[in-house]
Amino acid sequence: MSGCGSPDGVDGLRLEPMSDVNHTSFLQIPSHVLDRIAPLYQGRRVCVTGGAGFIGGHLIDALVSIGAMVTVIDDLSNSSLTNLAQMIERAPDQVRFVQASILDPQAMDTAVEGSQTVFHLAALGSVPKSIEEPARTWTVNATGSMRVLQAANKAGVERLVYSASSSAYGNNPALPKIETMAPEPESPYAAAKHAAESLCRSWSACYGLDTVSLRYFNIFGPRQAADSAYAAVIPAFVTKYLQRQSPTIFGDGEQTRDFTHVTNAVAANLLAGASKDKLNGRVFNVGAGVRTSVNQLAKMIAINLDIHDIKPVHAPERVGEVRDSYSSVEAGKSKIGYEVGTSLEAGLKETVAWYASEYLRDLAQEHPES
Numbered sequence: 041m042s043g044c045g046s047p048d049g050v051d052g053l054r055l056e057p058m059s060d061v062n063h064t065s066f067l068q069i070p071s072h073v074l075d076r077i078a079p080l081y082q083g084r085r086v087c088v089t090g091g092a093g094f095i096g097g098h099l100i101d102a103l104v105s106i107g108a109m110v111t112v113i114d115d116l117s118n119s120s121l122t123n124l125a126q127m128i129e130r131a132p133d134q135v136r137f138v139q140a141s142i143l144d145p146q147a148m149d150t151a152v153e154g155s156q157t158v159f160h161l162a163a164l165g166s167v168p169k170s171i172e173e174p175a176r177t178w179t180v181n182a183t184g185s186m187r188v189l190q191a192a193n194k195a196g197v198e199r200l201v202y203s204a205s206s207s208a209y210g211n212n213p214a215l216p217k218i219e220t221m222a223p224e225p226e227s228p229y230a231a232a233k234h235a236a237e238s239l240c241r242s243w244s245a246c247y248g249l250d251t252v253s254l255r256y257f258n259i260f261g262p263r264q265a266a267d268s269a270y271a272a273v274i275p276a277f278v279t280k281y282l283q284r285q286s287p288t289i290f291g292d293g294e295q296t297r298d299f300t301h302v303t304n305a306v307a308a309n310l311l312a313g314a315s316k317d318k319l320n321g322r323v324f325n326v327g328a329g330v331r332t333s334v335n336q337l338a339k340m341i342a343i344n345l346d347i348h349d350i351k352p353v354h355a356p357e358r359v360g361e362v363r364d365s366y367s368s369v370e371a372g373k374s375k376i377g378y379e380v381g382t383s384l385e386a387g388l389k390e391t392v393a394w395y396a397s398e399y400l401r402d403l404a405q406e407h408p409e410s
C-alpha cells in the first residue's frame with residue numbers, strides 16, 4: 041500500500057509498525073479446531089490455486105504452519121510475489137511455486153501432481169470488473185475452474201475445495217441466505233462463480249472427484265489489496281480514512297453485508313479439506329452470520345482509527361451489487377464443524393491496525409527525516 045497522506049499520519053493514532061506484518065499471528069483459528077485437523081495435514085501434499093492472492097496467502101500460512109507440503113499455482117495477474125516469497129524463504133521445503141495460469145493444462149498437471157487435496161481459489165474477483173470484462177471473467181472463473189477439475193481428477197486428487205461466492209444468491213430477498221435457496225446471480229462474476237460450483241458438483245457425480253464449494257461472504261483481513269479501483273470496501277475505507285479523506289459509499293449505505301474475517305475462511309477450507317465424509321459437491325456458506333450496513337461499517341472503522349471529523353460521501357449505487365446479504369452457517373456447522381472463530385469487531389480491530397501500521401511504515405520510508 042503506498043501512503044500519500046500527510047507525513048503527520050493520522051490524528052490520535054498511536055501505532056508502531058508491526059514487527060513482522062506477514063506472520064501467521066493473524067490466524068486465530070480456535071485451538072480445539074486446529075488440534076483436531078492439524079495432524080491430518082502433517083506431510084499432506086496440497087495444491088493451492090490463486091495462492092499468491094489475499095485469502096490464498098492466509099491459507100498457505102496456515103497450511104505451512106501445520107506441516108502441509110504446498111504447491112501454489114498463480115499467474116500473478118492480481119497479486120505479487122511479496123507474501124509468497126517470504127513463505128518460500130521461511131519454509132523452502134514446504135512451498136513450491138508454479139507461475140502460470142490455471143487455463144494452461146500442462147502447468148495445471150505440474151501443479152497438482154502428487155496432491156491429495158486441491159484448494160481452488162484462483163479467480164478474477166471483482167463484480168464491477170466482471171461487468172467491464174464478462175468474457176475474461178467467464179474464461180478464468182468458469183472455464184479455468186473446469187481445467188482445475190480436469191487436472192485434479194487426472195492426478196487422482198481426493199478432494200477439491202472450491203472458493204465460491206455468496207454473490208450466487210443475488211437479490212433473492214430472503215434472509216439469512218441458506219444454501220438450499222435458488223441461486224439468482226446478478227453479475228457476470230456471480231454467474232461464473234456459480235457455474236463453477238455446478239461444475240464441481242458434476243465432477244463429483246460423473247468422475248468421482250470429491251468436491252465441496254464454500255460460499256464466502258465479504259472476506260476481509262490484513263493484506264487484502266487496497267490500491268485499486270476494485271478494492272474491497274474495508275481496505276478502500278481504511279485507506280481513505282488513513283489519508284484523511286472521505287471514503288465513498290455507493291448508494292445510501294443501508295445495504296447490508298456479512299463481513300467475515302479471513303481466519304474464518306481459512307478454517308473453513310482446512311475443515312472442508314479434512315472432512316472424513318464425502319462431500320459430493322455440497323455447498324456451505326462461510327460467513328460470520330451477522331448483518332452490518334455499509335454506513336455502520338464506515339463508523340466502526342472511523343472509531344477504530346479514532347477519527348471523528350471525516351464523514352463518508354455518497355455516490356450512485358453500482359450496477360450488479362446485491363442489496364442485502366448475510367449468512368446462515370448452520371449447514372457448515374453440522375457437516376464440517378465450521379464455526380466463527382473471529383468476530384467482525386475483533387477482526388476489524390486487527391485489520392485496521394495492520395493497515396495503519398503499513399501506512400505509517402510507508403510514510404516513514406517516504407519521509408525518513410520526519
Ligand SMILES: NC(=O)c1ccc[n+]([C@@H]2O[C@H](COP(=O)([O-])OP(=O)(O)OC[C@H]3O[C@@H](n4cnc5c(N)ncnc54)[C@H](O)[C@@H]3O)[C@@H](O)[C@H]2O)c1
Nearest residue numbers: 090093094095114115116117118119141142162163256259
Ligand atoms: N475476498 C472475498 O470477499 C471473496 C468473496 C467471495 C468469494 N471469493 C473468492 O475467493 C477466491 C480468492 O479471493 P481473494 O479475495 O483472495 O482474491 P485475490 O484476487 O487476492 O486472489 C486471487 C488470485 O488468483 C490469481 N489468478 C487470477 N487469475 C488466475 C489465473 N488465470 N491463473 C492463476 N491464477 C490466477 C490472482 O493473481 C490472485 O493471486 C476467489 O475465487 C474469489 O472469487 C472471495
